[in-house]
Structure formats: structure tokens, C-alpha cells
Amino acid sequence: MGRIEKFLSEREERGLLRTLEPADSRHDGKIRFEDEEFIDFSSNDYLGLSGHPKVKNASKKAIDEFGASASASRLLSGDLSLCHRLEEATAEFKGKESSLVYNSGYQANVGIISALCKKGDAIFLDELSHASIIDGMLLSGARFFTFRHNDPGHLLSLLKKERPRFKEALIITETIFSMDGDRCPLREIIGLKESYDCRLLVDEAHATGIFGKNGSGVAEEEGLAEKVDMIMGTFSKALGSFGSYVATTGRIKDYLINSSRSFIYSTALPPSVIAANLAALGLIKEEPWRRSELLKNSDYLRGELSKSGFTVKGSSQIIPIILGESRAAADMSRCLKEKGYRALPIRPPTVAMGESRLRLSLTYYHKKEVLEKFVHDIQVCR
Ligand SMILES: Cc1ncc(COP(=O)(O)O)c(C=O)c1O
Missing domain, CATH: 3.90.1150.10 (Aspartate Aminotransferase, domain 1)
Structure with a gap:
């Protein structure tokens, strides 16, 4: 067979x-x-934003103005000023210097992780990480170490033993886990990333729009956004639309624009989707x-x-x-x-x-x- x-x-x-x-x-x-x-x-x-009149109208208006497609990747002619407005709004929402929009959360995780980590690096990730995180990690060629779910003690023991052998290291966690609906111990994880000279990527797919005074997520609610190197999230869940982003420094954004293959080699989001995302971000504030x-x-x-x-x-x-x-x-x-x-x-x-x-x-x-x-x-x- x-x-x-x-x-x-x-x-x-x-x-x-x-x-x-x-x-x-x-x-x-x-x-x-x-x-x-x-x-x-x-x-x-x-x-319930996917059917909100403001989101639907923003989408319709963008189709009338720009048509149905971005018609090219962003590094060719698909880079609309509308998308730059979305990136500025997202960076502000997330309390970071800058942000880069990706076409989906799956593509973001695969593209960010595989661009940041290479052979000779180490990735430390929670055992319940989403498939997109795992696929990005496998594509990167880095060695990986899985820590027990939400167990900073286990992460510490892995870092102590393994971190010195690797050039660069990345810790990855979701802030609200997709299958268990629980929250990561973010403060402790940040302490460890600082002590062991790692970068930290958090996936706020299920926290964005829900937690924090401004609805930005767990990093905002706990006053820790500044200390997280990369905050990834999606527009496809609480924001009721589609697409995703990473909020980070301008330098990391520039690096990803030049090296992240899922960003470079894919047609940009359609204008109607970008406009819906902008409207949804407004509604997080207004409602x-x-x-x-x-x-x-x-x-x-x-x-x-x-x-x-x-x-x-x-x-x-x-x-x-x-x-x-x-x-x-x-x-x-x-x-x-x-x-x-x-x-x-x-x-x-x-x-x-x-x-x-x-x-x-x-x-x-x-x-x-x-x-x-x-x-x-x-x-x-x-
Ligand atoms: C934690 C997590 N990260 C990333 C993704 C992927 O996001 P998207 O549906 O926008 O591709 C999901 C969605 O299933 C998710 O649950």
C-alpha cells in the first residue's frame, strides 16, 4: 500500500x-x-468584529479604491501606503517601535523563526507551541529544546545546561495558549531571557484584542511589552479579519524584510483585508x-x-x-x-x-x- x-x-x-x-x-x-x-x-x-458594519464598510471602500488584489509582493509593486498605515497603527497598539505585516499567523511564525535562527543557534520553546512555531523552528535548522508547559524552572535548567554551547538563542512562548486557554508566566520567562542572553518571541494570537487596558494583549496587561523582543499576533481571531504582524524594533523589521522568505515570496494582503484590519484596530479602542x-x-x-x-x-x-x-x-x-x-x-x-x-x-x-x-x-x- x-x-x-x-x-x-x-x-x-x-x-x-x-x-x-x-x-x-x-x-x-x-x-x-x-x-x-x-x-x-x-x-x-x-x-464578533468579522460582521461589524465598520469593518465591512472599510473593506468595501478599499475594493472600490484599489481593486481586489495587491497584485504583487511588497518588495515589487504590492506595497500599499494603506499597509504602512496598518503597520504604524499596530506598532502603536502593541507599544513597540515598529511592526511588519505578514499574510497569516502561520506564515509569520514560519518566516520569523526561520529567518532569525540558523544552524549553530538554539531555540527553547514551550511544549504546547502551535504547529506554525514548530514548522518555523524545523525550517530554521537550529537545535531545539522543549520545556514543560508553563514551567520556567524547567526552562531554567535547559538554559543552564544548553545555552553556553550555542551562538544565538531564541525563547518562544504563546501568551494565551490556543488549546489550553491558559497564560504563560511572562515575567519569569523575561527574567530568564535576560539572564541567559536570549531573544524572546511571544505569540499573542489568542490574547490580542482581549487582554490589557487597551486590548493589546498579555504583554501590555502585565506592563512587559517593552521587554519582549518580538510580539507576534494575528488579525484573524479577535480582530475578525485576516493577516498577522510582528511588533518589534526597526532594525529587526529591516532584517525580516530582507531575509524572511514567507514575507518576501508571497503576494501582499488584499487592500480590503488591510482596510478591515485598520477598522478592527479602531474598534478595539472604541468598543x-x-x-x-x-x-x-x-x-x-x-x-x-x-x-x-x-x-x-x-x-x-x-x-x-x-x-x-x-x-x-x-x-x-x-x-x-x-x-x-x-x-x-x-x-x-x-x-x-x-x-x-x-x-x-x-x-x-x-x-x-x-x-x-x-x-x-x-x-x-x-
Ligand atoms: C497560537 C497560534 N499562532 C498562530 C496561528 C496561526 O494564525 P493564522 O490563523 O492567522 O494563520 C494560530 C491559529 O491557529 C494560533 O493558534
């Missing part, structure tokens, strides 16, 4: 074959497939109640699920309910589907064996009444 058939049949046998499921429409935290509508707990539109309500409702749901005896993790708008075996998560997801919820199971290889879960992503549209009914319904499914 060839590689393709072997792979597919193994996945099929284990009930782990992923398939696509086209939705017919989405709005206000709901998703529709043909004539069935579900409350959607599996999107990252945390603040702060979206994030405060979301966090209040997330605390409520986590507390109620925990009282009902479920094992829940995290401290953010991402609420994983740990169910153990793959089948338990799939069965729970199926039962909730019958009750009108889209809450997809997350199973190996995305999470460790025995850690299968439902990962609930709350959004601004999941109001308390919806959550109260959900707590009732999930108990019936148990």
Missing part, C-alpha cells in the same frame, strides 16, 4: 480522519449548514465593552462547568473541557450537535493522547442566557 492509502486507512480505522464541512452562512455567533443552524463555539471571532463582557461570560461558564463536575482548563475566552479518550470527546460533540451547538472535538495529534477535549471558543455573541442553557444541555449529554 502506498503512503497515501496507508495514511488514510490508518486515520479511518482510528476514527481520526478529518473532513471538510462547508457552511452556508455565519452570523452573530451562529453557523448554518443547509437548513440547520447551530450556536458556534468553534470560531475565533472572539469580539472596549466587547472584551470585558466576553471575559466576564467566560469566567461565568468556566465556573459553572467546574461546579457541575467537568474538568475545565484555562483562564481566558478559550475553555477546554477535558474528556480523555478521543471517543468521549467525539460522542459529547455529537450529542451537543443534536441540541444545536457546534462544539468540535480536539483530538490527537493536535493534543496529547488521553487529553481529548471540547475546546469552546466563546465570542461576544455568547450571552449569559445562551451559556445557562448550554450548562444545562451539556449535563444531559454526559
